[in-house]
Amino acid sequence: MKLSEELERSLREFVAAGPVEVREAARRLAPLSALNWEIRGAADRPLLHLWSEHHNLTRRVLSISENSGDRLVLSVQRFGRTKPDRLEFVRQEFELSAKDLSREEFRDRLAQLLAQQFPDETLESLSVAPDLEHSFSGNYARGTLRRGSARWAVLGMPDSAAGSGAEQSLTFALLWLDRVRQSAQRGVVAGLRLILPHGTSRAVAHRLEALDPRLAIELYEHNPEWQTLQRIDLPRAAALSSWLVPVRDAQALIAQAKPALEAVLAASLEATQMNPAPETREVFLRFRGLAIARWEEGHVYFGAGDPREELSPGTQPRLKKLFRDLELYRNALATDTQHPLYRAQPERWLESLVREEITRIDAALDSRFVYTQVFAASGGGSGVIDVLGVTRTGRLAVIELKADEHIHLPLQAAEYWLRVHRHHAQGDFARYGYFPGIELLPTPPLVYLVAPALRFHPSTDTLLRFLSPEIEVVRVGLAEDWRRGLRVAMRQ
Template sequence: MMEHPTNSNDTEDARRRIADLLDARGEWFCGVLDHGRRGHRASAPVALRKGEWEVSTSNASLLFSAWSELGTRLWRVTGWEWTGEKLLLEATRRMGAERATLELVPRASASAALMALTAARLAAAERLSKLSRAMVGAGTQVERMGLSTGARRGEPGRYARIVLQTRGGGRVAVTGPVADLRRHEVDSFLASALLWSFRIGDRKTNSHPTPLWLIVTHATASAVGERLTLLREALRRDIALYEVDEARENLAPASTPELRDLLRADTARFKRPARVVVSGLAERIVALDPEAVDVVRAGHGETLRFRGLAFARVRRVGDGEHLWFGVDGARRRRLLDESSWPQLLKLIEELSEHRRADARDERHALYKNAPEAWLESLLRRDITRLDPGLIISPLHAQFRTSQTDAPSGARPIDLLALRRDGRLVVIELKATEDITLPLQGADYWRRVETHRRAGGIARTNLFGDAMIADEPPLVYLVAPTLRFHRAFDTLAHAVSPDIEMYRFDINEDWRAGVRVMRRVCANQIAPDPASGVF
């Protein structure tokens, strides 16, 4: 159970016990689980040797300092727990602007756990190999078997990598998850599988491509099948989808619908997003810095953002409006009243100082957190910076095509816009590399096109009285030039040409103003095999 020191005696006792634990084991791995706006993000563990950490007290506060990739970091520890296998420290930095859980694992324990995890995943890969060999037929041999590259150096991958040799001399590439795969991770799995299959194919002899088998569970088979439908026909012909029949302990073919059938599929009735009615309390806050603060609708009220970073929420409780403020990751949010008004003004002052294009400290949490939301906030104010043909308003941000999107793990579309010629435009923004970007954009296109064909978007007057063209949406994939993943062109070319997809390269210093440096059609021209990106 987590212990929280409440006085100087508790603090000193905790310091002594933690120091004894650390000193008793000479080497540790220290990982940081950052509790930020977009959920929990884990950093790569750093190896620490004796002398590279210090536990101390100051003014009844428990402090922990240790070496990291960015230099020495000092944390204020608010809670701690020794589980018998690892030491957990609840900690904050920068006056509460950063909140995280530090996880320290003894080096010997970490190595043993890693070996056990690797063995378990290899055993799962062996099971997939056995099932696929039985499916191919007698005489099939394993040419090679292993795991995909892990997320961190030394970690086992999450996908099996199997190449089978058939009796007739042919080859079959087989891959499937050997760890839990959730629906929102399907794009990552498919992107990894496609790139692996391209690498093992024989490009020099131009021989027939190696068939690719994807083996998944029943829970994710439909989602993977939908993504396969969005690929080029020539590529789809060489991909087979199977799901594991746990009862019979064999593989069963899973269906992959045709694109025309997928777009005609029954969908939940399209509902127009509720109009954002800005409350008087929110208007009062926006007036403090109208160029930086905007309001977006939340589940039960409004969220106020400073250049994309949420810092306050307004909720109607009974007959009154109430506002809680504090950035995500802060230990707690405060209710706004007359006594806390100065603290809100101080927070906005800090945001104004650190969350600006010319901020002096670009490593400050208020600067670096939620970069895509910052980019979105700039484009919401003037979407014509991206494309002069786009209508400025209405422009729908964080757009969900269905009420079931959130429970299923599906992410909202960053921006849904309308061109002056009536074409809908799906806009996906990235500020960092993301290998799934082309596949993600294709899936968003599918969701919007399904509702367009069903008439839901026109029926609900999503864009007012503007005419919606009887044409599929365009897809704009936007990122700074150096933040497109190196496999972007390869994966974009795998997407069906029926999906009109464009790559927008913007300037690296976009925080000072968005400029389009290059715009190209992303999925019409084949990538250069000599690039080595396959």
């Protein structure tokens, strides 16, 4: 039996038997019930795609390492890496962990750990009660430790919240630090202690490099047995790898796919763009940002948002209907603004407009150079779109796009800035074919946060104050009807 067939059969049998949790490298990702999945590509080395609103993961499956009653273990490969990783599907009834503890139990155990770790300090408060007015949910325990007149803000994350991304905890930790500072009537707030599940601190440690170096922040992990807290060595943990996609690879992939995808466009839809995905050797055709066709290994698939139906003479009528619906409903002047085609993937629609008219964001930007998907496996499941550009004087520009309120936008922009800044310092952009003919300035990149003017989260200003002085941020607020054309209503 071919690996792709064996994998699909094993997954279906495994899922049918009960609830399943997905883990990669021992880290919990999400319940499988919250994810869509598909298997595609070569039969002997298939691609497994897992996705949802908050997750997007594609891995090359090398083999099935284990298929027992309580777990299915796959040997998988990420783009840009030679060493295989481990992807697990674990039955929840066979393996319970701290995620099953209630919020109150988590708070009580964390209180015990803090007392053991900091015996000379007093735990003044520790709460898991939601405080939506200040953007705090019950997913985290937050409190303060005091020694003399000095206080530390504390935020702890249980294993059960790790599926949402440990790096997101830093946003709430900084907001909690700000809240503690505001409420402290006397004494000083020494800093922040952030406590994460075992094995989840690397992404947070990386983001800490983007913060003001004057901030005192300590990072800890609690081990699986809940016996101790381990302080993380930040310089060592912060080394997070990323890989640039060579421009020539993206161009070669488009050249391969172009004849087949241009045949799809016999109906001559305007406002389309071809976006290569070198990681999976695919090219997507997007109409106003929405994926409508996908080329893979000589085959073309179509469909709105998730192209899966293979194009053939028999499916041509459905393709033509899709084109008619797109012209009617994914249109800035559409009357039915609740239609799924109008509302789907708004960030991608916004990205398509920015790519066409980037000088509307800032006249100083060079319209010849607008790149997306610069980093291999750099995400996208966050709902924030990363665009890389350059000013006419040669300064790199990081442009972060969001169509709705997004509390994590400032720190996600800062993380992308870190990656761009590091690759710029290493001379990688010229080496990999970016910005030909441009002499890039050594100045750190600019950051543009772009969203409808009324859709910036209320916490944005607070979070921006925590960033390193090296990160120069410009907020660009668009008119609410941005689909009809980019108009800047506010620039700060």
